[in-house]
Amino acid sequence: MLGATVPTTGGIHNAFKWGDEWNIQAVQFYLTLSRQWRVNHITEQEKEKFRKAWKNSNVKEVVAHIPYLVNLTSATKSTREKSIERMIAEIERAKELGVRYLVLHPGSPGKNGKEKGLEFLEEGFEEVFSEVNPDGVEILIETMAGQGTTLGSSFEEVREILDLLNNEEVFSVCFDSAHVLEAGYDIRKESNYEKVFREFEKHVPLKKIKVFHLNDSKTKINSQSDRHEHIGEGEIGLKFFKKLLNDKKFKEVPKIIETPEMGDKSEKNIKVLRSLYSK
Numbered sequence: 001m002l003g004a005t006v007p008t009t010g011g012i013h014n015a016f017k018w019g020d021e022w023n024i025q026a027v028q029f030y031l032t033l034s035r036q037w038r039v040n041h042i043t044e045q046e047k048e049k050f051r052k053a054w055k056n057s058n059v060k061e062v063v064a065h066i067p068y069l070v071n072l073t074s075a076t077k078s079t080r081e082k083s084i085e086r087m088i089a090e091i092e093r094a095k096e097l098g099v100r101y102l103v104l105h106p107g108s109p110g111k112n113g114k115e116k117g118l119e120f121l122e123e124g125f126e127e128v129f130s131e132v133n134p135d136g137v138e139i140l141i142e143t144m145a146g147q148g149t150t151l152g153s154s155f156e157e158v159r160e161i162l163d164l165l166n167n168e169e170v171f172s173v174c175f176d177s178a179h180v181l182e183a184g185y186d187i188r189k190e191s192n193y194e195k196v197f198r199e200f201e202k203h204v205p206l207k208k209i210k211v212f213h214l215n216d217s218k219t220k221i222n223s224q225s226d227r228h229e230h231i232g233e234g235e236i237g238l239k240f241f242k243k244l245l246n247d248k249k250f251k252e253v254p255k256i257i258e259t260p261e262m263g264d265k266s267e268k269n270i271k272v273l274r275s276l277y278s279k
Contacts, residue, residue, distance in 0.1 A: 001025045001061065002273060003256040004266045012097075013049040016057035022270050026254035028063040028103075031093045037069060037082050039089045042096070050097055061254045062097075063211055066090055066104045072124035073107030073117035073151060080120055087128045094137045101211055101254075103140045103174045106152040106161055117151060122164050140174040140210055145182035146224035153183040153224070159203035172208045175200075176258075177244075178215035178229070181236055184222035190239040212255040214241060214273065230259045231269045242276040 003026025006018035012029060019027045032039050054062065070083045070090075094102055109117025141161055146153030152161060158173060165171045177187065185199070186192050197206065216234030218227035232238045244250060257269045 001252055001254045002270060003027055003061065003063065003254045004270060005029065005065075005256060005258050005262065006266075007262055011046060011049065013046070013053040015062070016053040016059050019059040020057050022267050023058075024270060025059060026061040026063060026256060027059050028065055028256045028258070030067060031064045031090060031097070031099065032067065032086075034065075034067040035069070037086065039086070039093075042093065047096060054098075061101070062099045063101045063103060063254055063256055064090070064094060064099050066102055068105060070104070071107045073109040073112075073121050075110040075112040075116075080124060084124050084127050087124070088131050091128070091132045091134055091137050091139075095135060100136065101138055101140055101174075103142055103211060103213075105144060105150070106141050108148055108150045110149055113149075114151065117149075118161070118164055121151075121161070125165055134170045137170075138172055138210060139170055140172050142174040142213070143176050143179050143183070145179040145226040146184075147182075147226050153179070155185075155200050155203040162204065162208070172210040173204060174211045174213060175209045176213035176215060177236060177240065178213070178217040178234075179226060181217050181221050182219055182223050182225060182227075184224075186221055187240040188221070188236055190243060193240060193243040206249065209250070209253060212244065212250070212253060214244075214255050214257050215259055228259055230265065231257065231272045238272075238276060241273060245273060245276050246278045 002024045005028045006015045008015050008029045015027045015029050070086050072083045074080050144150045144152040152158050162171055181187055185196050187196050216229040216231050216236045218229040219225040220235055259269050
């Protein structure tokens, strides 16, 4: 199931226009304004336009990305408090619109270090769920590149986060190809494909991968630097993407591109990926 991050200029219902224009089955976008803490109001009319546009579209799955502002592990109390409020709002919005998946960067604890960050993460979600019942919304912990003090760059750490949050129905994984390479997992060689997923499965069942982010990487393996590149133009190349797209066990899992720039560039990346399917 191919997908892309799509523009929502003029309203989130316009996401489906791009999905149909690019002939993809999944779209990803922000449910709320991504660069400010204030949550924009959504009217009943806007909700109805969104539902109608989805119903009339060929798009099967909607994936929403939690804004990068949200950091439940932050060393700053005010940031944690605002992050909790925002998570509550994001879950409520997803429920209102019927969006199943919310992708979350697990957070960066800064000077406090990993253990304190994990403690804040657990406490944060306890508070979130005391205010809102996820009720069909799944939060996907994204695999990260390891930049700075960001959590979730190793498969072991993703498992640790899932164990800490201890809710199999709510928490799963978004597997980002660029981040995985940048964190040190060699997905460049075709011969390593099964090896990397076996390593993942030592810690997390493959069925917990609910969404893939398909991005090539501007930076080298184990760079711990999060820089996306267009498909086939970076350090990963095409072999990994070809293996993944033809892997039957992931056939129904949404595969979302987040490559630099949208519009014509997105369409080009989708065409490259589509060309990799076996005839």
